[in-house]
Amino acid sequence: MVNxxxxxxxxxxxxFAELIDQKGTPHHQHILNPCVEKLLGDVKGKLLLDAGCGEGYLSRHYARKGAIVTGVDISNALIEICKSLPSEKLNYHVGNICNLDFIADRTYDAVLCNLVLLNIPCLKEALGEFYRVLKPDGSLVFSIVHPSFNFYGPGKWEMGERDIDTKRRKGLFFKVDQYFDERIYDHIWKTRAGDSFPQPMSFFHRTLTTYIRGVIESGFFISEIEEPKPVVDDDFFERERRIPFFLVVKARKPSFKST
Ligand SMILES: C[S@@+](CC[C@H](N)C(=O)[O-])C[C@H]1O[C@@H](n2cnc3c(N)ncnc32)[C@H](O)[C@@H]1O
Structure with missing residues (x-):
């Protein structure tokens, strides 16, 4: 059966590949990616799994920084795009991060899972697999759209007038309701030109507790947690300076466990 x-x-x-454009959106570039990079730390010489790699721009970025990267994604078409783009020291696989049985236990120094956990139904399974494929003392860094302020999910900006300079409508305040109601919802993404993606995308709203509990119950301990702010002083990010758009977590597999 097709998933x-x-x-x-x-x-x-x-x-999606056109939206990412080999560098990520302004939100990725100026809010999320600097934080993820800080939490991953020095990747030189490290074996890194990019779980749900998309079109692979982060796989290529960390390979350029000296990591030996494996990118895994469920989409054959996205992996084909990865392979078509010039890169070194990179392996790509079509695979489901909820069942990484093609990867041996204790293989990787680090797992990066950037903006993927909110797209999968099997959070517990994925976290279990990340734990299994990490070496003792290895790190998991994952990011999600902040579950408390996710305007595709339980929240919404109450909008004001359009700003002449930024062309964005001013956010008046953010309202949240039904936060505890974990559910799947569809969202239609837009291209840079403003056209709708061919199909709606499924997202999973989960509470912050579900994510954090899932990480801890998989055996990890959480070493860092960040709600990154924009690193540029630009009016475009006026709303993102008031409320966190992303949540980034670094978790470690203990060094004393044998699996
Ligand atoms: C929002 S994109 C993020 C891609 C990439 N990490 C980035 O930051 O550009 C989510 C990605 O997760 C992939 N994906 C969704 N479910 C997956 C699964 N169960 N296993 C592996 N990849 C999955 C999608 O194909 C997509 O490439």
């Missing part, structure tokens, strides 16, 4: 989430990413692969 419906896999089909969505297949159908949206080209639009």
């Amino acid at each position: 419906p989430i896999e089909s969505q990413w297949e159908a949206n692969s080209q639009a």
Whole structure:
């Protein structure tokens, strides 16, 4: 049976790759990526798994920084795009991060899972697999859209007038409701030109507690947690300076465990 989430990413692969444009959106570049890079630390010579690598721009980035990277993604079309882009020291696999049985236990020094956990139904399984494939003392760094302020999920900005300079509507305040109601919801992404992606995308709203508990119950201990702010002083990010857009967590596999 075809996995419906896999089909969505297949159908949206080209639009997604164009949106990412080998560098990420302004939100990625100026809010999320600097934080993820800080938490990952020095990757030189390290074996890094990019779990849910998309079109692979972060795999390529960390390979350029000296990591030996494996990118895994459920979308064959996205992995084909990864392979078509010039890169070194990189392996790519089509695979489901909820069952990484093609990877041996204790293989990687670090796992990066950037903006993927909110797209999968199997959070517990993925965290268990990350724990299994990490070496003792290895690190997991994952990011999600902040579950408390996710405007695709339980929250919404109450909007004001459009700002003439930034062309964005001013955010008046952020309202949240039904936060405890964990659920799947669809969202239609837009291309840079403002056109809709071919298919809606499924997202999973979970509470902060579910994420953090899932990490701890998988055997990790949490070493860092960040709600990154924009690193540039630009009016475009006026709303993102008031409320965190992303949440980034670093978790470690203890050094004393044998699995
Ligand atoms: C929002 S994109 C993030 C891609 C990349 N990490 C980035 O930061 O650009 C989510 C990615 O997760 C992939 N994905 C969704 N479910 C997956 C699964 N179960 N196993 C592996 N990849 C999955 C999608 O195909 C997509 O490439």
